[in-house]
Amino acid sequence: MSHGKIREDKTCLNCGHTVEERFCPHCGQENIEIKQPFHYLFTHFIEDFTHYDGQFWKTIKYLLFRPGKLTKEYLAGKRQTYVAPVKLYIFISFITFFLPSLLPSSEEQQERNDVYAFNTKEKENKERIAKILDSVNKENKNMLIPNEAISDLKVTEVNGNNIETDALGETRDGKLTILGAKNMKQFDSLYMKSSENRSIFDFMRPFAKKVFHLQEQGLNKEQIFDKFSETVVHTLPKALFIYLPIFAFFLWVFHNKKKWWFFDNGIFTLHYFSFLLLGILIIIFLSELLSLLPDYSIFNMLSILVSTVAIIYMLIYFFVAHHRVYENSRSISVLKGLFLFIINFFALLCMLLLLVYTSFRMMH
Template sequence: MKKHYRSDKNCLNCGAVVPDKFCTNCGQENIELKEDFVHVALHSIGHYFHFESKFFKSIVPLFTKPGLLTQEYFAGKRASHLNPISMYIFISILFFFLFTVNSNVNRKGIIEDKAPEQKTVVQVDVAAQTNTEEEKTPALNTTSPKAGGHTYTVLDKTKMGSTDNQEGVVVYTGPSAQEAGIEKAGIAPESPLEINVGVSPTLQEKLSKVMNDDLSSELFINKLWSHLPKMMFILLPLFAFILMLVNRNSKKYYVEHLIYSIHVHSFIFLFFSALILIGWLLPDSLTDWISLFGLLVVVWYIYRSMRNIYRSTRWRTIYKFFVLSLVYSILLAASGTIVFVATLYTM
């Protein structure tokens, strides 16, 4: 949308003379103040996200030309593209928002799928318990065939020191009615899940609570998801450090590896954000294929961008990629474990 510039050549911010559209002294745009709401809104959005030029000039090559943004950044062509850190923050917020929403949708679907099964188990339990109530009164000195191994013992009340005229009492030593009914139905009695991981009793107790209590599990998962963006932000400089080690002969500074790492992670987050949106439109049966496709694309993208940035041979690039993936996977697993335990302790 066309902007309306002031006819006056004085800067409203610093008072200097404005030769063209921007003040040469403070950089403020000499734009008309009295604009309608549409102009003001679009100008603000365009200025923040750089939709007018920088946004699309950055996103398109990020997808189609691996490594180009990093090359142009260090070639001095920075005004034409988004700042790498600003772009990473914006894309990571978008990705983790969609990731959280998608995880909640999947958990809701699992709960809805399990609901009919749980209802069936409850119905079987009630029917079994009703049957056992009818079987709890067997004749004295006999064992009901339906009791199935339950023991009924007749005791002489005179031996028990009783003065009543009753001849005896039946003592039932078998399982409870509910357990007997469940066994008859072929279902093992449900018991809380016990976790024994060889750690401190406090951590073991918290883990057992999370595994057995639906509310605690939901709170734990939501809290764990909230820590993932922080974990990935910390892993970024570590990823760049590994890159510097495997490309120590490239004579590049650490900041160059860091900017490249930011661009790679920005692509991964934005690409998987698109896959999440596509997955919502396609049948659930294609979910695994979409994930496999995404993994293959990410592997190819990192390989292709490493070749463009570090100019190594094909096999040397594959070797560096393998080492990078191995070390980064170990760091990812270690940091994920730390975040998991820390989140568990704060529950």
């Protein structure tokens, strides 16, 4: 509580109503003197922050580890102790959109990965050339190739792709192809030759334009996939926001409409989607954190394991929260939950694909 000096005048400066005690009963403003000591700025800030901080962290704790708890508390009327559902969703949605954009692009890490990939390919090329030389020498012992000639050899196949590259240099090809085409000219040529699969070419044309455009800008296959993955991650929160009322509608359809109003289903939806966004944010930060570790298989396995566990928990969370909030028997709750999960999964998937398709076309 603030320790500012109370005004002798009992008239609220904000709304004009009479203030009997410290706070105005009409607007809630504190009836304290306008001018306060300088230290009041800091003490007031600390008091406000600690009050919100305690409310916020309690809300986050229940949101993450107590499925359905916040919804039951809110619908029971206990609303002052926690962050309001709409405010919570907007805040978490904001940080999910905003904070990942502040993460460093990690150019040094990318350079390190490129060097690692280059050394790996170089090693593979050396081993392949050594095998070729051994095979040649076994077949014809009189035909010996000096070691000095190894660096001048060309490898015409790497990882199953017909390419030409220096044995000790970086692969000069390795570009993506769309339906067998390496550029839009080839794509259009294949389109003209194809009479039965033109619909496939028409569908893939926007992707082909974007991929070939990015490759012309100097991006390699890995960089394009990284951009696409980033687009998917940033598109998912948008899809969730658009899908909020649809999800609440399906909940309303599957439950007693006299007991559970659309408002109640909306509160459950806001809390569950806030949890999903927070889960996505945690996965992003864990992925970024693990990406700083050396590119070893054990760390890659750890990253995959953490993401898998997080996704499974996000799926199970829905069934637990649904059972606790709507208070059906376990069998009915699981049955309704499965129907809701399947319907929403396909509906959200369609929306996500549409948004990813649009986002991919707008990617630059």
